[in-house]
Amino acid sequence: MKKYVLVRALYSVVTLWLLVTIIFxxxxxxxxxxxxxxxxxxDAAYVAQLKSDWGLDRPLHWQYLGFVGRLLRGDFGHSFxxxxxxxxxxxxxxxxxxxxxxxxxxxxxxxxxxxxxxxxLKVNSGWDNAGKMVALLxxxxxxxxxxxxxxxxxxxxxxxxxxxxxxxxxxxWSMPSTWMPFWFRDWAYLAMPAxxxxxxxxxxxxxxxxxxxxxxxGSDYIKLVRLKGVPERMVVAKHxxxxxxxxxxxxxxxxxxxxxxxxxxxEVIFNWPGVGxxxxxxxSNRDFPMVQGVVLMSGLMIVVxxxxxxxxxxxxxxxxxxxx
Amino acid sequence: xxxxxxxxxxxxxxxxVARRRYRVFFRNAPIVPLLIVTVLALVAVxxxxxxxxxxxxxxxxxxDRCLAKYGTADCPYVDNVPPFWAHGGTLDxxxxxxxxxxxxxxxxxxxxxxxxxVALTGTLFAGAIGTVLGVLAGYMGKWWDQIIMRIxxxxxTLPSLVFAILLSSVxxxxxxxxxxxxxxxxxxxxxxAVRAEVLAIREREFVKLAEINGIGKLTIIWRHIIPNVMNxxxxxxxxxxxxxxxxxxSLSFLGVGVPPPEPSWGLMMAQxxxxxMEGRWWLAVFPGACITMLVLSANMLGDWLRVRLDPQxxxx
Numbered sequence: 001m002k003k004y005v006l007v008r009a010l011y012s013v014v015t016l017w018l019l020v021t022i023i024f025x026x027x028x029x030x031x032x033x034x035x036x037x038x039x040x041x042x043d044a045a046y047v048a049q050l051k052s053d054w055g056l057d058r059p060l061h062w063q064y065l066g067f068v069g070r071l072l073r074g075d076f077g078h079s080f081x082x083x084x085x086x087x088x089x090x091x092x093x094x095x096x097x098x099x100x101x102x103x104x105x106x107x108x109x110x111x112x113x114x115x116x117x118x119x120x121l122k123v124n125s126g127w128d129n130a131g132k133m134v135a136l137l138x139x140x141x142x143x144x145x146x147x148x149x150x151x152x153x154x155x156x157x158x159x160x161x162x163x164x165x166x167x168x169x170x171x172x173w174s175m176p177s178t179w180m181p182f183w184f185r186d187w188a189y190l191a192m193p194a195x196x197x198x199x200x201x202x203x204x205x206x207x208x209x210x211x212x213x214x215x216x217x218g219s220d221y222i223k224l225v226r227l228k229g230v231p232e233r234m235v236v237a238k239h240x241x242x243x244x245x246x247x248x249x250x251x252x253x254x255x256x257x258x259x260x261x262x263x264x265x266x267e268v269i270f271n272w273p274g275v276g277x278x279x280x281x282x283x284s285n286r287d288f289p290m291v292q293g294v295v296l297m298s299g300l301m302i303v304v305x306x307x308x309x310x311x312x313x314x315x316x317x318x319x320x321x322x323x324x
Numbered sequence: 325x326x327x328x329x330x331x332x333x334x335x336x337x338x339x340x341v342a343r344r345r346y347r348v349f350f351r352n353a354p355i356v357p358l359l360i361v362t363v364l365a366l367v368a369v370x371x372x373x374x375x376x377x378x379x380x381x382x383x384x385x386x387x388d389r390c391l392a393k394y395g396t397a398d399c400p401y402v403d404n405v406p407p408f409w410a411h412g413g414t415l416d417x418x419x420x421x422x423x424x425x426x427x428x429x430x431x432x433x434x435x436x437x438x439x440x441x442v443a444l445t446g447t448l449f450a451g452a453i454g455t456v457l458g459v460l461a462g463y464m465g466k467w468w469d470q471i472i473m474r475i476x477x478x479x480x481t482l483p484s485l486v487f488a489i490l491l492s493s494v495x496x497x498x499x500x501x502x503x504x505x506x507x508x509x510x511x512x513x514x515x516x517a518v519r520a521e522v523l524a525i526r527e528r529e530f531v532k533l534a535e536i537n538g539i540g541k542l543t544i545i546w547r548h549i550i551p552n553v554m555n556x557x558x559x560x561x562x563x564x565x566x567x568x569x570x571x572x573x574s575l576s577f578l579g580v581g582v583p584p585p586e587p588s589w590g591l592m593m594a595q596x597x598x599x600x601m602e603g604r605w606w607l608a609v610f611p612g613a614c615i616t617m618l619v620l621s622a623n624m625l626g627d628w629l630r631v632r633l634d635p636q637x638x639x640x
Contacts, residue, residue, distance in 0.1 A: 018478035026508070027494050136627075140620035142570045144577060145612035148593065152605045163601075262483045265574050279486070280578055283493055295490045299482050306481070 004314045004321045012307040017068075019299045023292065024067055028060070033288040054289075076296060077289035079282075086293035089278065095171035097274030099183060100197065100267070101260035103190050107198030108205050108259075109252060112138075116209025117244075120217065121236065131206055138203020144265040147196035151269070154192060162189050164271040193270040197263050201255050208251045209244070216244040246316075250309055257305050261298040354628050357621035364618055368437035375430035376416075379587050382425035383417055401425025404599065407606050420606050422592070423599060428607065431587035432614055438588045439618060442499060443568040446506025451561050453507060454514025459549055461515065462522025463541070472515065479512040488571055492580035502581050506568050514560055521553045555633040562626035566619040573615050589615050 027033060034050045051057045055066060070077070076086040111134075119131035155163035167186025172178045216222060217240055225239050226232075264276035271277070275294060282290035314321040367374070377383050382401030390399040392412075405421040406412055407428075419428040461472035482490075487509045495501040525531060526549075534544050573590030575581030582588035584595070589611040600608055 014474060015478045015481060018475060019481055022475070022478060023490065026491065030491060030495055030504070030508070033494055136620060136623055137616075140566060140623050141616045142573060142612070142619070144574065144593065145616060148600065148608045148612060151600060152609070156601065156603060156605075258483050262485045264485060264489065265577055268578065279489060283489065283578065283580060288493060291490060291493045295482065295486055298486050302481050302483075 001314065001321060005311055008307055008310045008314070012303050015306075016300065016303050019303070020068060020071060020296070021064075023295065023299075024064055027292070033292075071296070076293035079290045079293075080285075080287045086290055089290070090275065090293060090297055091173065093273060093275050093278050096166055096272065097260050097263065097267075097276065099166075099171075100190065100193055100263055100272060100274055101256055103194035104198035104201065104259050104263075105252070105256045107194055108201035108255065111198070111202035112205025113209050113248065116206040117213055117236075117241075119206070120210045120213035120244075123214070131210065135203040135206045138199055138201075138206070141199065142265075143196050143200050144269055146199050147193065147266055147269045150192045150196055161192055163192075165189060166272055193263075193266050193272050196269075197259055197266045201259060204255065205248070205252065209248050212247045213240065213244040216240045250313075253305060253309060254302075257298075257301055261301070349632070352628075354624050357624040357628075360617055360621040361625065364436050364621075365440060367433050368440050371430075371433040371437055375427075375433045376418075377427035377430040379431050379434040380426070380585050383421055383427050385425070389414070404604055404607075406604070410606075419610055422607055423595065428592075428610060431592060432589070432610060435587040435589045435592065435611065435614070436618075438499065438582055438586060439569055439572060439615070442502050442506070442572045442582070443565050446503045446572075447510065447561055447564045447568045449503065449507035450510035450564070451514050451557055454511035455518050455550070455553065455557050457511070458515035458518025459522055459545055459553065462519040463526055463545055463549055469519070473519065476512045476515050480516070484509050484567070484571060485574055488575055489578070489580065492575055497580050497583040499582050499586070502572055502575060505575070506571060509571070510564055510568065513564065514557065517556055517560055518553050521556045522549055525549055525552050559626065559630045559633055562622065562629050566622040566626065569615060569619050569622065 033054065034047055034056060048057070055063055058066075074087065076090070078084070079086050079089055115127075115131050115134060119128040122128055151163050154161045167189040169181055169185040170178060222235060222240055225235050230239075261275065263272070263274060264279055266272070267274045267276035268280045275297075279291060279294045281287075282294065371379075382403075385393075385399060385402040389402050390396060393399070393402050401421070401424065403421060403423050403425045405414065405417055405425075407420045408415050408418045410420075417427045417429065419432070421427055422431070457472050457476070461469045461476075488505050491505045491508060492501065495505065531544060531548055534548055539547075572581055572588070573593075576588040576590030577594040579591075579594065582591055584591060592611040593608045
C-alpha cells in the first residue's frame with residue numbers, strides 16, 4: 001500500500017510538472033502575454049517596459065526556471081489590474097465558487113442519479129426513453145442558454161428570483177463568525193445559477209449511473225441472488241445499489257471540482273463573484289498573470305483530487321493496488 | 325453486333341451491393357437529427373443566396389415604420405423589432421432585428437456557417453493530431469508510449485473551457501484562433517482512445533504476419549493500423565463536434581472567440597444580455613435554440629454511430 005501511494009504521488013508530481021511546462025510553453029508558442037496588455041500599435045518603449053517587468057526579455061530557460069521556482073514557493077505572480085498577489089484574490093473568491101459548485105452538484109445528483117437508476121431498472125421502457133432524452137438535452141443545451149431562459153422566465157416574467165449577484169452574506173477568511181452563515185443564507189440567489197450549472201452535469205450523471213447499474217445487474221453475483229429467490233426490490237436495494245455507486249461517486253467527485261472551475265459563463269451571466277468571473281474579468285482587463293493563476297489553480301485542484309481518488313480506490317480494491 | 329458494353333453486368337451488381345450496404349448501414353438511422361444537420365449545412369452554404377438581408381448592415385426600414393418609431397419619415401434603421409407574431413413585428417424581418425437594426429434571421433443563417441466551419445475544422449485537426457500521436461504511442465510502445473501518454477494525461481487534467489480561455493487570452497479573438505484552440509485542447513481525447521484501440525490491434529494476426537514479412541513500421545501503421553482505428557475516431561469525432569460548438573459559443577460569448585461584427589451564435593447571445601432585462605427575450609433565445617438544435621442533432625448522430633460501429637454496445 002505504501003509503495004502504491006508513493007508511485008501514485010510520483011505520477012501526480014510528474015503530471016503537475018508537465019502541466020506547468022505545457023502551460024508555459026503553449027503560452028509562449030501560440031501567442032504573446034504582452035500582446036494581451038499592450039494593444040496593437042502600442043509604444044515600443046511601453047512594450048519593452050512590460051517585457052522587462054514580467055521578465056519576458058530574459059532567455060527562455062531562465063524565465064522557465066524562475067516561473068517554476070516561484071510556483072514552488074506558492075507565488076502565482078501579481079495581478080496587473082489590482083496590484084495584489086494573484087493567490088490572495090483567488091482565495092477571496094473561492095468560497096463563492098465552492099458554494100455555487102456544491103449547490104449545482106446537489107442538483108445534478110438529485111436529477112441524474114434516480115432517473116439513471118430508473119432507466120437501468122426498466123431498460124427500453126418509457127422511463128428509459130425519458131431518461132435518454134433528459135441526458136441528451138442536458139448535454140446539448142449549453143448552460144448559459146439555460147441560464148438566460150431561467151432569467152427570462154423566473155427573474156423577469158414571474159419576478160420570483162433575484163437575477164444578479166450572490167446576496168449580502170459573504171465569506172471572510174479572517175472572520176470565523178461569517179464561515180457558517182455563508183453556506184446557509186441567500187439561497188434564492190443561488191437557485192438559478194446552480195440549476196443552470198447543474199443541468200449539464202445531470203445528463204452526464206444520468207448516463208454514468210445507468211451504465212454502472214446495468215453492468216452490475218448483468219453480473220454473476222446478481223444472477224445468483226436472483227436465483228436464490230430474493231425479491232427484486234431487495235436485489236436492487238441491498239446488492240446492486242452499493243456496487244453500482246462506486247463509479248458514480250468517483251465521477252461525482254471529479255464533477256464537483258470541474259463545476260467549481262468551469263462556471264465561467266454562468267458566473268458572468270448571473271454576476272456571481274466567483275473564480276469564473278475572476279477569470280472573465282482578468283480576460284477583459286488584459287490581466288495575464290491573473291488568467292494564468294486561475295488556470296494553474298484549477299489544474300492543481302484536479303491533480304490533487306485525482307491522486308486522492310486513486311489512493312481511495314487502492315485502499316478499497318486490492319486488485320488495483322497490486323497491479324502496479 | 326453486340327451493343328452491351330462488357331462489364332455492364334458486374335457494375336450493376338456492384339452498385340446493387342453498394343446500395344444494399346448503404347441501406348443496411350442507415351437502417352434505424354435517426355431521421356430527424358440527420359435532417360436537421362443537413363438543413364443547417366445547406367443553410368450555412370446557401371446563406372448568401374437565401375438570407376433575406378445582409379449579415380452586417382442594418383435593414384433599411386420603410387417610411388411608416390420610421391414614423392411609428394421615431395416620428396420622422398427617414399431613419400437609418402429601426403432597432404429591437406420583435407418577431408413577426410409579437411406586437412410591432414413585421415414579416416420583413418420575421419425574427420426581429422437586433423440592437424443595431426440588423427435582421428436576426430439572416431444573422432442566424434450566416435452564423436450557422438461559422439459554427440459549423442469552426443467546430444468541424446477544429447475537431448478535424450484535433451482528430452488528426454490525436455490519431456497520429458495515439459497510433460505512435462500504441463504501436464511504437466516503449467518511450468514513445470511513456471512520453472506521449474504522460475503528456476496526454478497532463479493535457480486532460482485541465483477542464484476544456486478553462487484551457488481554451490487560457491489559450492484565447494494570448495491568441496486574442498479571431499475565427500481561426502478558435503479553430504487552433506479547439507485543435508490544441510481536444511487532441512488528447514483522441515490520442516488516449518486511439519492508443520487503447522491500437523494496443524489491441526497490434527496483437528492481431530494480420531499485424532503479426534505483416535511484421536514477419538518484414539514490412540516496414542510506417543507501412544504497417546498506414547495500411548493496417550489506421551484503417552482499423554477509423555471507427556473509433558469517427559465515433560469520437562461525431563461526439564466531439566457538439567462539445568466544440570458549445571466551446572466556440574462560450575468563447576464568443578465571453579468576447580474572446582469570433583470577433584464582432586461577425587454573427588456567431590454565442591456572440592449574438594452575449595450582445596443581447598443587457599436588453600434581456602428590458603424584456604427583449606427573442607434576441608437571446610433564437611441563437612440559443614439554434615446552438616441547442618445543432619448540438620442535440622450532432623450528439624444523437626454520434627450516439628447512433630457509436631452503437632452502429634461498436635457491436636458490443638448494440639444491445640445496450
